[in-house]
Amino acid sequence: MLIFEKSRPGRGMDLLPACDVPAVEPAEKDRRKMALHLPEISENDLSRHYTELAKKSHGVNDGFYPLGSCTMKYNPKINNDMADLPGFTEVHPLQPEHTVQGCLEVIRTAEEYLCEITRMDRMTMQPAAGSHGEFTGLLLIKAYHESRGDKNRTKIIVPDSAHGTNPASAAMAGYSVVSVPSGPDGCVDIAKLKEAAGDNIAGLMLTNPNTVGLFDKNILEITEIIHSCGGLNYYDGANLNAVMGMVRPGDMGFDVIHLNLHKTFSTPHGGGGPGSGPVGCKEFLAPFLPSVLVDGKERLSFVRPEQSIGEMKSFYGNFLVVVRALAYMLTLGRDGIREASQNAVLNANYMMHQLKGLYTMAYDEACMHEFVMSLEDLKKKTGAAATDIAKGLLDNGIHPPTMYFPLIVKEALMAEPTETESKETLDRAIEVFCKLYHEAEDDVQRLHDAPVTTPVSRLDEVGAARHPVLRYHFEA
C-alpha cells in the first residue's frame, strides 16, 4: 500500500516550526492551481510504513548478497558514526575555508590514500557515481588531446566484456565506440586490439580484473599498444576490490581511473546511494581535473586547476560518503586493505571450487574476486534457466548473483561473495546452490514457480517492460 493511500484528510503532524518571518504570497501566475498531494499521516503510521517497506527489501544487513561486479560488502557502522559527527554535518558548503579545515583535511587525506592505492597523482571527489566518473575521465582524455591540437581522435576502444556503462559514457562524451572481442581465455584479443589501434583512437576503457573475474595477464602489453598509438588508458575501478594493495592501476599503465567508493570502500549502495565515483589521474592530466581540489600544507584551501573541464557536480561531491570511505581506510590500514582483497579473492575461489562439480564454470581456472557460471547445459538438460536458479535463491533468503552478464557468456550467473562473508555463510550458500541444481533435475516446475516465500511472487518482467505503469493516479 502506498503512503498516499494511507493518507486521511486532517490527520498529520507538524514537522516544520512556525514561520517567524513575514509570509510572502507568490504572484498569481506563479501559484499552483491545485494543492500538492502530500500524504497526511500520523507519526506512528509513518514509522510503520517505512518499517514495512524495509522488511520487504533485501539488503546486506538481511543476508548474503553475491551480486557480481557490485561488491556488496558489509558497511561497517563506524563509518556512519564518523559521518554523523556535527563537524561534518553542521557545515555549509559556502562557509569560509578557515572554519572547515577538518572537512578539507578529510578530502585531502582521502585523495592521498586513494592515490597511493591506485598510483595516481591527483584525484577529484566530485563525481557522484561510477558512470559519472567514467564520463569525467573521458572528458579529461578529450581535454588532453584537444589541448595538444590533436583533433582526429574520435574513437574509444572498449572490450566486448565491458560494463554497459563504458560504451554509454564514451558516447555521452562524443566518442564513437570500437568493440574489441575477447579471446577464448576471456581476456582481450591482442591481435584484434592491434588492428583497432591507430591515430584516431583517443583511448581504451578497461577493467582489470575483467568482468569474467580474470586478471588480464597481458595488461602491460595492452596499455603499451594504446600508448604507442597516442591514446590514453582508462581504468574502470569496478573490480578494484580484487587487487587493492597487490597491484596498482597506475603501475599497469593506466592514466585515468575512477573508483566506486560504494563498492570497494564500503559505503552504502542502498536506496540509490548516494554513490561516489572519484576520478584519479596522472600528473599530466591534473590541470584538466574538475574544480575543486584541496591544496596547501598548514592551511588548506580549495583550488581550481588552470585548464579545468569545469564542475561535474555542485561543490565537493557527496562529501559524507568520502568521510565514510576514509573511516574505512583508516580502520583497515595498509595491511587491512591488502587483506580485504586477499580474502575477497579467497572467498570467490572457495565458492567456485565447491560449485564446479555441479555447475559449469565459464572459465575453469582460478578466479579473482568473482566468477561466472554458465547455466546453458542445465537449461538444455532440464529447462531451468539462470533466471530460475536466481528466483530459487530468493526463496532461500539469498540475493541472486548478477544474471545474464557479461554478455559473452550464455545463461550467465556472476557471483561475487566479497571478503566480509564468513565460511559458514559461504557453505550455506553453496548448499543452496547445489540443492537448487538437483531441484532443476527432479522438479523443474518448482523452480519455474519460484519465488513463493517473498512479498511478491514471480514478476511478469516482459509485461512490465512492454506495458510499464509509470505513475500513480490520484483519485480526483
Next chain:
Amino acid sequence: MKLEQGVLYTKSHEWVKEEDGAFVIGLTDYAQSELGDLVFVNLPEEGDEITVGEPFADVESVKAVSDVYAPVSGVVSEVNEELLDAPERINESPYEAWFVKVKDVSEKEELLSAKEYEAFVESEKE
C-alpha cells in the same frame, strides 16, 4: 528452429529477401528464440544510410540489448513502424516482422541459404 524458404541468411542471424527492387531485412526465428521476449526495438529512419556489417537497429529483451547488423549497404526506403509499438511481433512471426526495406544497395555480405544457415546454427550450438 523455423526456416523460411526464399530468404537468405547472415551469420549474425538476420534474414534478407529481395522484393520489388528492395532488400527486406528481419531477424531469424533462431535469433528471436535466443533473445527471448522482446520489449523494445530501435529502428533507423527512412533515408538513413546503412553499412554492411555495422549495426543499423537494436532490440531489447528483458535480459539485454542486442545490435542488429546490416547485411547490405544502402539507403533505408521504408521502416516497419508497427514494430515500435508491438515488438512481440518479432517473437510471434519473425519472418513477417520485417525491420526495414533498403534500396540503392551498393554492397552486400556473403549470404547463406536456408540449408547453410541451419548447418551454421548447428555448428554454433556445439
